[in-house]
């Protein structure tokens with residue numbers, strides 16, 4: 001049984017932040033959960049997927065985050081407690097529906113979990129700080145620092161949501177999502193509400209002019225939450241309250257851990273205002289805290305979200321207060337900029353800043369150490385496509401067939417790795433579905449000039465196609481461009497951990513369902529040139545690309561083959577052996593060049609300069625055999 | 639040697655290697671054992687892009703009270719490197735004062751070596767560079783030893799943990815580590831893992 005399902009109260013276990021979110025939801029009696037995967041939040045949905053049946057709750061992977069959010073809202077309208085989770089970009093996608101749902105409010109508690117990813121450990125697109133959404137859509141926001149708080153805060157969030165009839169945000173960051181920590185399990189509660197949607201047009205209609213009143217109402221609601229909850233809650237509390245001094249710290253989320261760590265290493269005690277509710281902020285409580293200080297250091301990653309508010313509060317509460325943080329204005333007031341806006345914080349960064357603010361010496365020369373370390377020359381290890389990845393053969397064939405001049409739009413998924421050597425085949429990568437949309441714009445922009453003759457290709461993954469590709473494809477047909485769309489249909493959402501999608505034929509509860517085919521959708525969208533190609537067949541792929549690039553209308557190639565990592569794992573589990581290949585004959589220079597361009601990680605050059613296949617890395621896909629003369633690369637004899 | 643585990647204020651372990659080498663499993667075993675030993679524990683993992691053949695460093699901190707899961711540069715007590723190039727990369731966490739590093743000498747060459755002419759260092763070079771960073775370095779061909787002893791390379795990581803345990807390099811009782819292994823690996827593979835854990839010296 002999965003640990004998050006354990007019933008025993010008081011037991012201590014190690015849970016990942018994401019698992020703890022699920023446990024918190026179970027302890028709160030959640031009955032409906034939805035998501036679209038996105039790291040660092042993916043394991044929330046994946047844990048729900050694993051346990052939903054046993055826990056007796058409903059769970060789904062939705063087509064995208066907007067749909068996931070709407071589904072959870074529907075459940076909450078019907079009186080159930082619901083949770084939706086996604087990464088920060090998912091909140092962008094969902095955002096159009098978030099404001100109106102916040103306006104009309106919910107019946108059952110609804111908790112919206114999103115994860116920011118400072119430094120972009122698993123996010124290519126931007127380093128956005130999504131906390132501003134809370135202000136923007138008028139929804140309360142809670143920020144846990146560790147796994148135990150993930151459980152506790154989710155329970156509090158559900159109660160808050162239900163009491164004030166408003167959805168509530170839980171904001172996480174990568175290092176909370178992906179840290180395992182000790183938690184104490186309380187007894188889990190099984191949600192047993194019967195769903196019932198009660199018609200109430202007065203409540204659920206938000207047409208003008210009613211929206212004006214709704215806007216005023218939700219602002220009032222937030223003020224009530226500020227005074228009744230945020231000002232009073234233990235979630236906003238002063239740690240080391242007994243210490244009086246001139247310097248204090250205000251922090252939240254993961255930064256709190258770094259602060260406590262640093263105080264420990266510096267062997268000092270400072271009063272620390274830990275903010276668990278970061279919207280609406282407890283202005284009075286913050287004012288009281290500031291009054292006693294000469295200076296304060298604000299420790300928060302990314303934008304100066306708290307710091308700007310603290311500046312404003314300090315104006316009245318303590319006009320001579322020095323503020324150490326990251327906001328330009330800090331310096332004007334005799335404070336200092338100690339932190340960057342960009343990049344995630346580290347324990348070292350916070351330690352050095354605190355030491356400076358507190359005038360303390362460090363007992364280890366971190367900068368000297370890093371200087372020494374940075375002198376080491378260490379070969380880089382970029383992430384690579386797995387051996388046997390069907391994206392690799394597609395990249396190889398399309399690059400050859402489309403030529404250097406073709407503009408090639410990338411999109412979001414494992415195939416992003418096409419930017420790295422040896423492929424370097426994607427000209428831009430923006431956000432899910434944008435490969436198609438932007439490719440169309442490039443094609444159209446050049447229409448009246450020579451640029452219009454340029455070939456334009458747009459890659460899109462299968463999960464990405466369902467998520468955001470379809471409107472862009474329809475737009476191409478509608479507005480008559482002739483981009484070649486290549487759908488990399490590996491049958492699964494691979495990048496984020498193999499979640500099923502509408503083309504997979506399985507739901508998040510593991511039940512069989514309709515397999516929606518990309519080629520069917522393309523035809524239904526009015527695409528005339530549609531072909532399904534096995535990406536392992538390099539020749540076929542090349543000739544299809546060449547043929548379709550001559551067309552005057554939109555074309556779609558569906559490069560269909562299951563993710564090889566999944567297939568390989570399944571084979572191993574079943575005890576099916578895969579062959580290991582070896583080079584048995586001298587390769588020509590051209591053949592060697594082809595192998596290098598192919599970039600399979602199983603290949604390497606040995607000490608004598610000879611090309612070899614690493615036995616432990618070859619998964620027996622056999623696709624490299626096509627690159628060399630017959631019989632030169634063969635399965636090893638057993 | 640682990641007389642009073644509770645006395646450990648903080649102990650920092652880095653498990654470093656290449657995505658797909660079983661890092662999370664090994665780090666999980668150590669963390670669970672630390673919890674059994676009665677410590678507060680934090681372990682940082684990264685999922686997603688970093689896993690695809692990239693370099694991955696799992697960080698485990700345990701002790702009386704642990705806030706952050708991240709280890710500051712120069713603050714590791716023990717580094718288990720599943721690969722020599724990654725051992726070098728882990729120098730960031732190491733200090734001459736206290737760090738012991740255990741290195742599996744079996745190489746996994748990055749694609750960058752083939753496609754952009756970066757150099758994969760020899761084992762001697764790795765060890766030489768590391769001298770300036772660690773108190774002690776132990777290298778072992780854990781992969782070969784694992785294949786010989788159990789017929790599969792997948793037990794190599796447990797062999798390395800076995801070395802740490804046998805030499806008193808980690809303040810967790812052997813019994814706790816074994817129990818944690820038992821709870822983590824599939825039942826039918828436990829005996830094999832126990833064997834290799836106990837072979838290690």
Ligand SMILES: Cc1ncc(C[n+]2csc(CCOP(=O)(O)OP(=O)(O)O)c2C)c(N)n1
Nearest residue numbers: 038089090412413414461462463464494495
């Ligand atoms: C709006 C948004 N939601 C989620 C993600 C996280 N994400 C990154 S890649 C990816 C999956 C792509 O799957 P697919 O298109 O099938 O490509 P594959 O990884 O299988 O090659 C997802 C969901 C994101 N980047 N943006």
